[in-house]
Amino acid sequence: MVSPSTAANIAAPSASLEFDADVLVIGGGPAGTWAAIAAAGKGAKVVLVDKGFCGSSGATAPSGTGVWYVPPDPVRRSQAMNSRWDLGGRLADPAWMRRVLDQTYQNVNHLAEWGYPFSDDENGNSIRRSLDGPDYMRLMRKRTKAAGVKILDHSPALELLRDETGAVAGAAGIRRQKGDTWLVRAGAVVIATGGCAFLSKALGCNVLTGDGLLLAAELGAELSGMEFSTAYAMALEGGSVTKTRFYEWASFTFEDGTPIPGAASKGGRSVMARVLQTQRVFAQLDKADAETEQAMRYAQPNFFLPLDRAGIDPFRQRFPVTLLLEGTVRGTGGLRIVDNGCATTVSGLYAAGDAATRELICGAFTGGGSHNAAWAMSSGFWAGHSAGEHGLQYRGRGRRYVRAGGVGVADGSGRAIDAATLARAVQDEVHPYDRNYLRSGERLTDSLGRLDGLWSGIRTAQAASFGEAQRTRESVAMLATSRWMYHSALSRTETRGMHKREDYPKKDDNQLHYTTSGGLDDVWIGKQRAPSPELEELAA
Amino acid sequence: MIEVISEDRCTGCNICVSVCPTNVFDITPDGIPVIARQDDCQTCFMCEVYCPDDALYVGPQTTELTGITVAELEAQNLFGSYRMSIGWVRGGRPRPTHEVMKRLEHH
Ligand SMILES: Cc1cc2nc3c(=O)[nH]c(=O)nc-3n(C[C@H](O)[C@H](O)[C@H](O)COP(=O)(O)OP(=O)(O)OC[C@H]3O[C@@H](n4cnc5c(N)ncnc54)[C@H](O)[C@@H]3O)c2cc1C
Numbered sequence: 001m002v003s004p005s006t007a008a009n010i011a012a013p014s015a016s017l018e019f020d021a022d023v024l025v026i027g028g029g030p031a032g033t034w035a036a037i038a039a040a041g042k043g044a045k046v047v048l049v050d051k052g053f054c055g056s057s058g059a060t061a062p063s064g065t066g067v068w069y070v071p072p073d074p075v076r077r078s079q080a081m082n083s084r085w086d087l088g089g090r091l092a093d094p095a096w097m098r099r100v101l102d103q104t105y106q107n108v109n110h111l112a113e114w115g116y117p118f119s120d121d122e123n124g125n126s127i128r129r130s131l132d133g134p135d136y137m138r139l140m141r142k143r144t145k146a147a148g149v150k151i152l153d154h155s156p157a158l159e160l161l162r163d164e165t166g167a168v169a170g171a172a173g174i175r176r177q178k179g180d181t182w183l184v185r186a187g188a189v190v191i192a193t194g195g196c197a198f199l200s201k202a203l204g205c206n207v208l209t210g211d212g213l214l215l216a217a218e219l220g221a222e223l224s225g226m227e228f229s230t231a232y233a234m235a236l237e238g239g240s241v242t243k244t245r246f247y248e249w250a251s252f253t254f255e256d257g258t259p260i261p262g263a264a265s266k267g268g269r270s271v272m273a274r275v276l277q278t279q280r281v282f283a284q285l286d287k288a289d290a291e292t293e294q295a296m297r298y299a300q301p302n303f304f305l306p307l308d309r310a311g312i313d314p315f316r317q318r319f320p321v322t323l324l325l326e327g328t329v330r331g332t333g334g335l336r337i338v339d340n341g342c343a344t345t346v347s348g349l350y351a352a353g354d355a356a357t358r359e360l361i362c363g364a365f366t367g368g369g370s371h372n373a374a375w376a377m378s379s380g381f382w383a384g385h386s387a388g389e390h391g392l393q394y395r396g397r398g399r400r401y402v403r404a405g406g407v408g409v410a411d412g413s414g415r416a417i418d419a420a421t422l423a424r425a426v427q428d429e430v431h432p433y434d435r436n437y438l439r440s441g442e443r444l445t446d447s448l449g450r451l452d453g454l455w456s457g458i459r460t461a462q463a464a465s466f467g468e469a470q471r472t473r474e475s476v477a478m479l480a481t482s483r484w485m486y487h488s489a490l491s492r493t494e495t496r497g498m499h500k501r502e503d504y505p506k507k508d509d510n511q512l513h514y515t516t517s518g519g520l521d522d523v524w525i526g527k528q529r530a531p532s533p534e535l536e537e538l539a540a
Numbered sequence: 541m542i543e544v545i546s547e548d549r550c551t552g553c554n555i556c557v558s559v560c561p562t563n564v565f566d567i568t569p570d571g572i573p574v575i576a577r578q579d580d581c582q583t584c585f586m587c588e589v590y591c592p593d594d595a596l597y598v599g600p601q602t603t604e605l606t607g608i609t610v611a612e613l614e615a616q617n618l619f620g621s622y623r624m625s626i627g628w629v630r631g632g633r634p635r636p637t638h639e640v641m642k643r644l645e646h647h
């Protein structure tokens with residue numbers, strides 16, 4: 001056990017390494033680093049913890065992202081807002097889209113001031129619509145440190161702390177390379193732990209197991225849009241690099257070389273998912289000429305990395321592809337946001353990036369390709385600001401600190417969780433295309449029977465050892481996330497955006513709502529009305 | 541999956557131990573880290589990008605190993621090839637002309 005919650009340390013929980021801070025940021029991807037910098041800018045003392053290494057960990061660092069960067073020109077802005085409006089099933093909120101476009105524009109311009117190496121177009125204007133992950137996140141780590149933020153790497157948060165009023169009061173975890181524990185008492189906490197991709201090995205995603213969702217839910221936080229969690233991305237069979245854009249230049253074929261009718265990376269991915277259930281799918285980038293190839297190789301070197309190393313020439317050879325689950329990373333569900341400062345329903349607790357719902361700007365459609373990156377930097381910035389203000393109010397105030405962690409971290413009846421077996425059991429329900437990508441009420445109910453059963457089985461269990469503490473909490477978080485996902489999916493009896501129900505193949509405009517969810521032993525489902533769509537404006 | 545640390549190239553700086561998001565490497569008393577938890581490798585290539593001495597090689601598949609050797613990697617000039625392609629080398633990476641880059645737009 002990590003640190004048993006005996007009566008003594010319930011009164012004053014302790015660890016090998018302790019800090020008092022105004023703000024604790026959990027997760028050091030784009031959302032977390034922007035949050036930390038913004039909070040420090042308010043004069044707050046900030047600690048940032050990352051499970052991996054702030055700068056190389058998370059979905060952005062190894063990949064690189066297109067960003068929703070649109071200059072403040074009314075025509076271009078309204079085009080941008082319209083681009084995914086219908087795809088997103090009209091669940092996005094125009095007011096939030098506008099805010100995110102404004103904030104993203106400012107933040108990306110900051111990156112230029114900080115020395116990010118944008119290149120110029122033929123007129124000498126710098127092109128700011130995309131960021132290379134390694135460069136972007138190396139710069140963000142540098143700026144975070146320069147802002148005076150204390151960074152703890154390889155220090156996964158395992159549980160939150162709360163005070164006597166139920167407000168969040170910090171967090172505790174382990175330093176896995178030191179073999180000891182940390183604890184941060186803080187006036188405010190930002191959850192920036194990214195989404196949940198269920199250990200699919202999609203690029204950079206194996207650190208993203210829904211930990212922040214579990215931690216927040218243990219304090220009573222609510223989720224939203226968890227049915228929009230069916231993002232699957234294309235990769236070389238057996239590979240990890242889920243860069244999908246260049247497959248727009250591909251033809252897709254069966255093993256024998258005949259074309260797969262209707263298969264496409266955009267708008268034809270479910271065709272591929274169906275085929276992949278029984279046979280292999282092959283791709284060839286035969287719609288690209290030599291100059292396009294040159295541009296592609298420059299724009300996304302990592303797309304070609306596994307292909308080159310496997311000895312495949314993707315322009316001249318057919319190669320097998322697969323679809324890897326990215327869950328809520330390129331999906332849109334996450335913690336529910338209740339105000340412009342990205343507060344959750346728990347006092348002092350804020351959410352940013354993929355850990356928060358992105359329905360506000362994407363609706364029911366994927367946030368990949370531009371929106372998620374914009375959301376991460378904007379929501380991170382706002383969450384950091386408000387957490388800074390909130391956290392500063394607690395300076396010098398006496399509080400009682402209580403560990404808030406549940407399954408796998410709190411004292412239990414003594415039975416140990418087999419973390420690897422639990423993770424596999426969850427994967428068996430959420431990875432298969434015919435359960436998650438192409439959903440049906442019957443199959444969701446069937447999976448939920450087992451997933452809810454797994455939860456009942458571990459309710460009072462704990463980690464097998466200190467060394468298993470992180471894995472155990474990851475498995476528990478994946479299990480909790482899968483249950484919010486499938487309970488939400490079962491309640492939405494229609495097909496909207498990425499949520500596809502075979503038993504309800506049509507859109508039902510009586511379901512223009514956000515599905516809220518929460519709870520651990522008993523998962524609950526609720527509804528929030530989606531904002532009134534400003535049709536006149538969006539029709540522009 | 542991470543496959544190779546070249547003992548000839550590695551200077552024991554332990555940067556890979558720090559930057560690997562899934563904690564695959566362990567430090568050792570003799571200076572050259574070991575691949576201690578290969579199965580945890582998520583094939584993100586970050587260790588290769590950060591290794592200042594181009595001493596690491598990550599294979600293209602997440603579960604299958606290629607069995608490639610240090611000598612073969614040297615002969616094929618594969619050490620440091622990814623770092624070079626993203627421009628983390630002196631002089632950065634050469635950019636094609638704007639006309640060529642425009643090919644990717646409006647597709
Ligand atoms: C291959 C790929 C390509 C993409 N391309 C695009 C694109 O072109 N455009 C776009 O808009 N979006 C894109 N996305 C999505 C985009 O990468 C994410 O939206 C973005 O990374 C979210 O930032 P984040 O900070 O919320 O999460 P992340 O960048 O995933 O960072 C989360 C961090 O939290 C840490 N963490 C997790 N759990 C814990 C814990 N318990 N304790 C401490 N730390 C923890 C992790 O180690 C990680 O560093 C892509 C995603 C993938 C996978």
Ligand code: SF4
Nearest residue numbers: 550551553554556591
């Ligand atoms: S980063 Fe490279 S040089 Fe440094 S210890 Fe690792 S392998 Fe050796």
Ligand code: SF4
Nearest residue numbers: 560581582584585587
């Ligand atoms: S490829 Fe990524 S996960 Fe694998 S060892 Fe290198 S840094 Fe670690």
